[in-house]
Amino acid sequence: MNSFRFSGNFEDAACNYDRYADVQRRCAEKLVALLLPSGIEVHSFIDIGAGTGFATLELLKIFPKAKATLLDVSPRMLDVARSKVPASIPVLANAEIFDFSGCGFDLAVANLSAQWFHDFAKFLQRLVAGCRYFLFSIPLRGSFAEYTSAFAENGVELPALGYYEETELVDTLRDTWNIRAFQRVVFKKSFSNLISAARHFKNIGANFVDATERGGFAQSKISAILRTEQAPITLTYDVLLCFVEFRENGGADECIHNRNGYGYRQNCRLSLDMPQQFGEVLEADTNWRRF
Numbered sequence: 001m002n003s004f005r006f007s008g009n010f011e012d013a014a015c016n017y018d019r020y021a022d023v024q025r026r027c028a029e030k031l032v033a034l035l036l037p038s039g040i041e042v043h044s045f046i047d048i049g050a051g052t053g054f055a056t057l058e059l060l061k062i063f064p065k066a067k068a069t070l071l072d073v074s075p076r077m078l079d080v081a082r083s084k085v086p087a088s089i090p091v092l093a094n095a096e097i098f099d100f101s102g103c104g105f106d107l108a109v110a111n112l113s114a115q116w117f118h119d120f121a122k123f124l125q126r127l128v129a130g131c132r133y134f135l136f137s138i139p140l141r142g143s144f145a146e147y148t149s150a151f152a153e154n155g156v157e158l159p160a161l162g163y164y165e166e167t168e169l170v171d172t173l174r175d176t177w178n179i180r181a182f183q184r185v186v187f188k189k190s191f192s193n194l195i196s197a198a199r200h201f202k203n204i205g206a207n208f209v210d211a212t213e214r215g216g217f218a219q220s221k222i223s224a225i226l227r228t229e230q231a232p233i234t235l236t237y238d239v240l241l242c243f244v245e246f247r248e249n250g251g252a253d254e255c256i257h258n259r260n261g262y263g264y265r266q267n268c269r270l271s272l273d274m275p276q277q278f279g280e281v282l283e284a285d286t287n288w289r290r291f
């Protein structure tokens with residue numbers, strides 16, 4: 001989906017990832033909570049782009065006996081995850097070329113990892129060979145706009161992040177998957193200035209500045225902007241959480257309007273401020289609606 005160089009950055013970030021990845025941790029909690037009303041039984045699952053295992057740990061709280069397989073392209077991320085979940089099975093692989101056929105997982109989960117894939121739509125087509133349910137969270141278009149705007153205002157266009165709109169994502173899923181539930185969550189995280197925000201990205205392995213070198217941007221100009229932009233900045237993570245089921249029979253479009261489903265939608269906003277503290281729920285539409 002985007003052309004950022006990332007695997008080396010995740011390697012570097014692995015050891016300290018848990019100290020900084022508060023949005024990812026909170027998102028994993030909310031993502032797994034989305035599954036609860038379904039009542040599905042999970043005996044085995046694969047955590048795709050598992051990182052240090054936030055989603056796995058949340059799933060094991062509900063399904064303590066489930067067999068957990070953790071797939072990641074970063075060996076150090078897998079090492080950290082295994083130290084937390086020793087009984088898990090690590091798989092060092094690129095999810096986009098991994099052969100899921102015959103794996104027979106009940107569930108695949110991907111918490112804030114699929115946005116790094118080059119072709120999420122193709123990945124979704126491949127995944128059906130290996131599991132019935134897929135639970136994922138992904139940032140939507142507009143996420144981190146404050147960050148890119150801060151550079152744009154200083155004459156530097158960072159590469160487009162290539163995130164989906166909600167409707168595009170639903171269309172992408174439609175071919176193969178029934179949406180059983182989804183939720184849109186806005187996380188806000190504030191930093192004292194632009195360079196703190198940049199350091200935060202680096203600390204969680206998303207090194208936007210390095211990535212720009214490949215696009216031919218002047219690193220010195222970026223460094224100068226980071227040094228001089230002193231205004232506080234709040235970053236928005238506009239995230240879609242989604243629980244989908246493989247539509248075995250294809251054909252009719254049951255997307256969202258699934259007779260046996262419990263599709264609902266909730267918007268809520270969470271504020272996370274430095275240093276790594278979870279803020280209050282600012283706004284929540286708690287009237288969950290059945291579709």
Ligand SMILES: C[S@@+](CC[C@H](N)C(=O)[O-])C[C@H]1O[C@@H](n2cnc3c(N)ncnc32)[C@H](O)[C@@H]1O
Pocket residue numbers: 007010021024025028048049050051052053054055071072073074077093094095096110111112113116117
């Ligand atoms: C932002 S981290 C999220 C990690 C974790 N899911 C969490 O909740 O904290 C993204 C992770 O996805 C992994 N990743 C990115 N692209 C991948 C790919 N194509 N195949 C496997 N893992 C990938 C990275 O190595 C990194 O550990």
